[in-house]
Amino acid sequence: MNTMPIPGTTPANKGIQTKGSLYLVPAPLDFGCDDLQDIQSCMPLGTIQGAASLQHWICENAKSTRAYLKRIAHIVPLCVSVQEMSLVELPREVHKKGDHNGNFDARPLLQPALAGHNLGLISEAGMPAVADPGSSVVRAAHAAGIPVVPLVGPSSLLLALAASGLNGQNFAFTGYLPQDIQERAKRLQALELLAQRSGQTQLWIETPYRNQAVFDHALQCLKPETRLCIAHGLTLPSMQIQQASIAQWRKNRPTLPPKLPAVFALGV
Numbered sequence: 001m002n003t004m005p006i007p008g009t010t011p012a013n014k015g016i017q018t019k020g021s022l023y024l025v026p027a028p029l030d031f032g033c034d035d036l037q038d039i040q041s042c043m044p045l046g047t048i049q050g051a052a053s054l055q056h057w058i059c060e061n062a063k064s065t066r067a068y069l070k071r072i073a074h075i076v077p078l079c080v081s082v083q084e085m086s087l088v089e090l091p092r093e094v095h096k097k098g099d100h101n102g103n104f105d106a107r108p109l110l111q112p113a114l115a116g117h118n119l120g121l122i123s124e125a126g127m128p129a130v131a132d133p134g135s136s137v138v139r140a141a142h143a144a145g146i147p148v149v150p151l152v153g154p155s156s157l158l159l160a161l162a163a164s165g166l167n168g169q170n171f172a173f174t175g176y177l178p179q180d181i182q183e184r185a186k187r188l189q190a191l192e193l194l195a196q197r198s199g200q201t202q203l204w205i206e207t208p209y210r211n212q213a214v215f216d217h218a219l220q221c222l223k224p225e226t227r228l229c230i231a232h233g234l235t236l237p238s239m240q241i242q243q244a245s246i247a248q249w250r251k252n253r254p255t256l257p258p259k260l261p262a263v264f265a266l267g268v
Contacts, residue, residue, distance in 0.1 A: 018116055019113055019114060019116060019144075019145060019146050019147070020056075020112065020113040020114075020115070020116050020117045020118040020119055020146070021113065021118050021119070021146065021147040021148070021149050022110070022113055022118075022119050022120075022121060022137065022138065022141040022146050022147070022148050022149065023050060023051075023054060023118060023119065023120045023121065023149050023150075023151055024121050024127065024128050024129065024134070024138070024148065024149065024150040024151060025047070025050070025051050025054070025120045025121065025122045025128070025151055025153075026043065026047065026122075026126060026127045026128075026151060026152070026153020026154060026155070027068055027122055027123065027124065027125050027126065027153070028042055028043070028068075028125065028154065028235065029042070029125050029126055029154050029156055029234050029235050029236070029261070030125070030235075030236055031064060031124045031125035032124075032125075032208075032259070032261075033233075033236060033259065033260065034259065035236070035237065035238075036071070037235065037236055037237070039071055039072070039075070040075060041235070042153070042154045042235045043152070043153045043154070044152050044153075045075075045076075046151070046152070047151040047152050047153050048072055048075055048076050049076050050151050051069070051072050051120065051122075051151070052072050052073070052075075052076040052077065052078050052079065053079050053118070054079070054118055054119070054120040055079055055080050055084070055085055055086060055117065056085075056086045056112035056113075056117050056118070056119045056120065057085060057086065057087045057088065057119070057120045057121075057122060058088050058089075058090065058109050058119065058120070058121045058122075058134075058137055059087055059088070059089055059090070059121075059122050059123075060089070060090055060122070060123040060124050060128075060132065060133055060134075061089065061124055062087040062089050064124050065087055065122055066082050066085070066087070068122070069082050069085065070082060086112065088109055090109075090133050090134070090137075091104070094133045094136070104136045105136075105140075106136040106137040106139070106140040107140045107143075107144065109137060109140075110137070110140055110141060110144055110146060113141065113144075113146045114144065114146070119146075121134050121137050121138070125156075125261070126153075126154060126155055126156050126157075127150070127153060127154075127155045130155060130157065131156070131157060131173060131175070131205060154234070154235050156205070156231075156234050156261065156263050157173055157203055157205075157263060159231070159234050159235070159263075160203065160229065160231035160234065160241070160263035160265055161201065161203060161265060163229075163231060163241045164201070164229035164231070164241070164243050164265040164267070165227075165229070165243050166201040166227060166229060166243070166265050166266075166267035166268075167199050167200065167201045167267055167268075168201070170198065170199055170200045170201065171200060171201040171202070171203060171265075172200055172201070172202055172203065173203045173204070174187075174191060174202055174203065174204045175204060175205070176204065176205060176206060176207075177204055177206065177214060179210075181217065184214070184217060184221075185217070185220075185221045188217070188218055188221045188222060188266075189221055189222070191204075191266055192221075192222050192223065192226050192266060195226070195266055195267050195268050196226075196268055199267075199268060200267075201265055201266065201267040202265070202266045202267070203263060203264065203265045203266075204263075204264050205261065205262070205263055205264070206262060206264070208257075208258060208259050208260055208261055208262070209258055209259075211232070211256045211257075211258070211260075211262045212255065212256045212258070214264070215230065215256055215264075216253075218246075218264070218266075219246060219249055219250055219253065222246045222266070223246060224245060224246050224247035224250075225245055225246070225247070225268075226245065226246050226266065226267075226268065227243060227244065227245050227246075227266070227267050227268060228243070228244070228245075228246060228249060228264065228265070228266055229241065229242065229243035229264070229265040229266075229267075230242055230243075230256065230262055230263075230264055231262060231263045231265070232256060232257060232260045232261065232262035232263075233257065233260045233261075234261075234263070236260070238257070238260065242254070243265075
């Protein structure tokens with residue numbers, strides 16, 4: 001049986017050159033928030049131990065990754081000091097436009113794994129490659145025959161969907177809505193029509209400081225019977241998850257926290 005190596009272990013046939021594995025390492029959802037949570041409240045010990053055993057990293061941001069590793073070190077000793085970690089950032093262009101379209105060549109980033117070292121992929125919050133950069137790295141790993149191992153941790157999209165009361169059997173993540181008001185209105189109405197025709201829940205995210213504007217615009221554009229869920233501060237002490245019809249939201253319009261990331265879910 002071909003089993004995947006576990007971080008920190010040495011293969012029995014250590015005299016033979018073997019490839020390392022690419023570990024997808026989740027991070028807490030408190031990035032950029034005022035109060036940092038206890039990571040043991042949202043991530044299992046196995047994931048924390050796996051992260052602590054990795055020396056080579058591909059990351060969205062080196063500074064936030066070092067801060068995360070220091071939090072890990074308070075629970076489990078790191079395999080080497082943070083200063084000795086090898087951290088390679090994904091290009092800035094990947095952050096802005098994403099890397100799911102195959103335009104970015106991630107193969108050079110996988111050299112540690114090709115040389116036999118386990119390699120971690122991490123974004124600033126949540127699961128890398130899901131509503132975050134990293135899919136190009138995963139795709140390149142598969143092409144190179146490098147085992148890909150997702151570790152367990154928080155995903156804001158799944159948490160929001162499960163708590164929304166909307167259709168969890170058929171759903172889609174649509175990314176960010178357009179910033180242009182007219183284009184955003186068209187997009188909201190198209191998502192609403194899709195939800196009505198198929199029953200498919202539509203999820204999107206927004207930059208925290210635009211959450212209120214997007215929410216207010218949705219109340220203007222959508223039909224009274226359409227249901228909308230807003231989940232912000234997920235896994236944090238300040239977490240709030242509310243779902244109601246557009247008609248109900250219009251009667252009781254809340255003010256959303258300007259610094260907390262939110263997930264929106266639209267359905268019928």
